[in-house]
Amino acid sequence: MADLEKQPHLDPQPGQGLLGWLGRQVGHVRNAIRTQVDGQVLLRHRQVKQKPHPTRPLLLRRTIIDEVVRRKPVEKNSTSEEKAD
Secondary structure, eight states, X not given: OHHHHHSOOOOOOTTOSHHHHHHHHHHHHHHHHHOOOOSEEEEEEEEEXXXXXXXXXXXXXXXXXXXXXXXXXXXXXXXXXXXXX
């Protein structure tokens, strides 16, 4: 019991609420946009859907791009094989 009282109270980590979740989602999307695709694109299907906004003079557009990418095979380092022997 005495050990539990000596431990300081740990505050919950920041970002556990709604804004933290939203920040993580933005971070995931940002990372995905910055990531370079290494490999050969085998198939690319682009689909664009447009629809006028029901109450405002706006055009809503959704663009969906599906890609199938063959990644380059990872080559093993010869120096790591020599160290293992």
